[in-house]
Structures are given as C-alpha cells and as structure tokens.
Amino acid sequence: MNGVPLSWYLVLSAILFSLGVAGFLFRRNIITIFMSIELMLNAVNLTFIAFSYDLRQVNGHIFTFFVMVVAAAEAAVGLAIILTVYKNRGTLNADDVNSLRF
Amino acid sequence: MPEGYVPLFIFLAVAILFPVVALILAKYIRPDVPSRVKLEAYECGIQTASDSRARYTVRFYIIAILFVIFDVEAIFLLPWAVRYQVLGWFGVAEVAVFLVVLAVGYVWAYKKGALEWI
C-alpha cells in the first residue's frame, strides 16, 4: 500500500462524476453529451475499484467489467441512433431536435 | 503526502517542461524564412487535394461500432483466464456459451451486410 487514502480516490471520482453531470446539463452537442455520460460511468468505475482495493475483494472489479461492457453497448446503440437522427435532420444540436413538444 | 506518487510528479514535471523548453529554444535558434509553398499544409509531400473535413461513408461508423462491442466483450475472458485452474471444465463450458452468444451477434451483423465494404 503506497499510503494514498481511500477518501482521495472517492473525492476524485466524485469530482469526475460532477464534471460528467455538468457536461450533460450544459453541453448542447449530442456527441459531447454522450461523452459526459461516459465520464460519469468512468467515475463510477473508479469508485468501485477504490472500494474493491480497500476491501481486498474482487467483486468491485467484476462490477467494473460489467459497467464497461454496458457502457460500450450503450455507446454503440447510441451512436447508431444518433446516426439515424443526423441522417433525417442534418444536425447534432440537442436544441434543434425538437419535433416532440406539446 | 503519499510518497508513492513522488516519481510520478517528477515524471509529470519533466514531461511538461521538456516540450516547452524545446519549443522556446528552437524558436530563437532556427532560421525563419517563410514562403508560400512552405506554409502549405503538409500531406505526405503530395499537393493537398481537398479539405480534410470531407464526409466519410457511414460504413466507417458501423464498423467502428461493431469493433467497440466485440472488443469490449473480450474483457469477460480475462476473469476466466485468471481463474482457469479453479473453474476447470465448468469455466470452459461457460465461456463456450458466452462465445456462442457473441457468435450469434456476429453472424447477425454479417448477414445484415454490416461488414461488407459497399
């Protein structure tokens, strides 16, 4: 153990997660929004790994694998949907994709 | 202060300092005689043909998407490989099932023509 306390990792991951949330809320490009979501998921991975290391377990590692795979699947489905949206509208700005409004 | 991180900080400092120092030094040492041909964008020595932001065919994206999926799925082979001795034939069977499911996806994508190049 090199002496880096658990709380450091947790604070770092909380900061990363908040950055992801902020990016999601304030960015307007759909691809950037997607990247913000990936950042949130990676912050979660960091938390899992930190706890897992602290607890001397592998459960957290395995959970991280699942999160990574699901993130990849989500990205794949997301990119496919974004491609069809782009093909139908020619824009990737979240504010311009608005035909569903009351 | 965690001592384990000291080498990393030294490495980081060197990594930042080196290019900065090199670039500043070079600016004052090198001769500077610009001309029109020299300022053109460099593309393997050939004349630039068009704008670099041309539209790509959608095939690139589809193949990238498929690559991401199959690449990341391989991650599940790692825990199996690590505990190979303990899991024995059960592990082999599990991984076989996993690979069959992956193969279903692969065959589906292949038959849909997602891997054909035009």
Place this chain on the structure above:
Amino acid sequence: MTPFYTATDHLVLLPAIMLAFFGCAILLLDHWAPDIMALFRAANPKDRKWLLPVFVLPGIAFTAYTLWRQQSYLAASGATDIQAFQGSLVIDGFSLFFNWIFLIASLIVAIVSYRYLDIEGEHHGEYYGLILLANSGMFFLAAGSDLVTLFIGLELMALCFYVMVGFLRGDRRSNEAAMKYLILGAFSSGFLLYGFSILYGIGGSTKLAAISEAMAARELDDPVLWLALITTAVGLLFKISAAPFHMWAPDAYEGAPTTVTAYLSVASKAASFAFLLRIFLGPFAASREVWEPILAAIAVLTMTVGNFAAISQTNVKRLLAYSSISHAGYMLLGLVAGNETGLQGISVYILVYTFMNLGAFLVIVALRRGNLIGDEIEDLAGLMRRSPGMAMLMLVFLVSLAGIPPTAGFLGKFYIFLALIETGHYVLAVIATLYVAVAIYYYFRMVRTMFLDPSAEQEPLAGSFGLRLAGVSAGVLTLAIGDYPEPFLRLAQTSILR
C-alpha cells in the same frame, strides 16, 4: 467447495435461458426465413409472419412452463424464497408475480404487433427478438438480489427498449424519441450506478442482503448513507418516470411505434417498480424515516404534473404518457404507506394497470392504417358509430384508468387509499382522491369525442384477429378484476416482498 452450477440454479435461471434462446433464434433464423419458406414451396417466401407462431409463441409458452415449474417447486418446498447462484438470484412470490405480468405483456404486445409492423412496413424478426430479450432483462430485475444482476437486467431491458422506440428508422419522431430516451436513460443509469458503488462501499458486498445489514447498522444522519440513498433514488425514480425526472416519458411514448409504447408503458414500468421495491424494501428499509417524507412529496408532485399536463394534450399517446406518470405517483403512495395493505395495493395496481393501459393502447393501434397515424384525439371521433365494439372496449379501459367502481382501476386505487388511511397519511389520501376528479375530466374528454363527435370517416376499424382477441381479453380481465377481485387479491397477497 460449493459447485458452480446446481440443479436449483438451473431451475431459477431457466425462464431467462428460454427467453434469450428464442430471442437469439429469431434473430438468426430471420435472415434465412425466405430460404426456409422456399424449401416448403410457400406461395410468398418473403412473408415473415410465421415467425410469430413458430418462435415467439412457443418461446413464451416454454417460459410460462418454466415459471410454472418454479412456482410449484416453491410451493412444494414450503419456503418463502429459494436462493440461487449464492444469493444472486431469488425466486419468491414477488419475482413470480412480476414475471407473470411481464410475460403476459410480452404475449399481448407480440400478437398485436403482427399486423401493425406490416402497416409500418418494418421488419418482423428483430422486433420479436427484442421483445423476448427485453423480457429476459425484466426477469433479472424481478428476480435479482444482487447489484450486478439487477444492473445487468436493467440495462438489457433498457437497451432493447432504446432500439424498439427508434424502430421506425425513417420516421423523424421515432428517431428523436429514441435519442431522448437513450440519453436520459443513460444519464439516470449513471446516477443509479454511482449510488450502487457507494452501496457496495457501505456493504462490502454486492449482495442486497449484506448491504441491507450494513445500511441498518449506519446512523441515519450519516452523509455517506444520504449520498447512496439520494443518487440511487434519483436513478430509480427516473426509470419509473416520477415527477422531477419524468421528461423522457411523454417524448418517448409519443414518438415510439404504438405497440412499443404499449409495451414500454406497461412492462418497463412494472419492471422498474419491481426494481425500485427490491431496493427500497431491501437496503433502504432501515432508513425509511429518511426517505418516506421525500418520497411522499415526489409522489404528490408526480400526480400533480401527470394529471395537470394531461389536461391540455391533444395527442392520445402523449395524454396516456402523462396519465401513466400520474399512475406511477399512486403506486409510489403505496410504498409511502409501506404496510401490508400498501404493498399489496402496489401489486394489485400494477396488475390492473397492465391490462387497462395495454388495452387503451391496443385501441390506438387499431386506429393506425394507411397514412393515418391515429394518435390524435380527433381520430377517435365517431368511433362509436364506426366500430361499436372497439368503442365499448375503450370505454371500459378509460373508465378503469380513471378509477371508477365497477372496473379494476377502482380496486387498485382503493387499496392505495386504504393503506394511506391505515397508516394515518390523511392529507395524502385526500390529495390522491382529489386528483381522481382531474383524471376523470381528461379521460372523459376522450370518451365524449368517441361517442358524441361526428367523424369524417365511416369505415369500421380493421383490427386483426390477434388484436381483437387481445383487446377483448384485456377488457374482460379489467372487468373481472373489478367485479371478482378475490383470486387476484390473493395473488397479490403472495407477491408481498418480506
């Protein structure tokens, strides 16, 4: 050392194996379907309609058989639950009850989609495959008792739904709905996962049982406990479309193909509720004091937003989306009450909601033909004269959705109110009752259009046999649950999570 895969494990996992197997089989065989048909010298080898009777129905039938086997095994063992995979999956009354609901919803949606997909000119194979795979995800949501299985189930279901919502690739509304649903769904998954990671840190295990013990040992004003509670709850409330997090629901419901909307509004909501109950009655049970007032406020807000936004809608799918948001508010009130009647009330409500909401969407599906999407309220005009049968069915479903006595909808609301009064939440009970009046207003606007307004078209609706069968069954069940509630109440009694 314990064996990795026991007979019990196999029994517990079988429904998911069946669903996934048939889902994958459809995906694969769909491509060779014309070749197979040519072998049999079919008149029209490109026709893929036979995929439904040959794969989907047997798939659902086999799954039903495995569920029935689980049920008899559970009854024979006399235990309240059976653990499998070292406690990662569990069968109890709760999981069986929800799995039956998912399976019935899948069955109804599959037989209704038969004609609808032809009208939309879309492919059959993947659609059915996605329904079965989504159902296998729901299985894990109802039967999971480990953070990993619950998360995988949630994502398996959600990914299938993202694709299904955007199934009409050339349709701008469908694309947009899928995109919004995907982005907000992924965002909420991020929150949920952050909560899960903290729960893992607290419990030192991903098993719900271990986490419950560790959470119970914590002080109630512990900030870490609050962090886990809030982030997990935000993720869960997103999934059931509770009020401040409901934005995705109207857009996704309106843009999706109508059959998918029906499936999304019923199965996905029931699965998300199963998930929510597993977490709130498991790891969060000990901190009830903390979340009960927050959840009560959210439930009231959900009913307010749902009911008042529904009033001004002109699109039936959007209106039903807002009404389904308000129904989620009622179900949350059952959790706020939290006693046996309340939990039984949630189960009854979900059961009833499945039939009445599916039924209402079926009628909208029947309105779709040619170029007419049929999801505006004006499209219902004169339905009584055009197709009296459909109009009467729609009347039953709308009366039930509003919660008026002889129908099932009343029973669901009645149990929630009863639970609220039993636990002394009089103010909540009064608010919930008042909102029924608002709901009656907008449901009866649709009824009035159906019965009184003249219609431009005179042609009767061309519902397929499957659609009529499903519609009549849902209608009969809606009335039956309302008039002979005994067996259904006993069923709900067994489903209470202990």
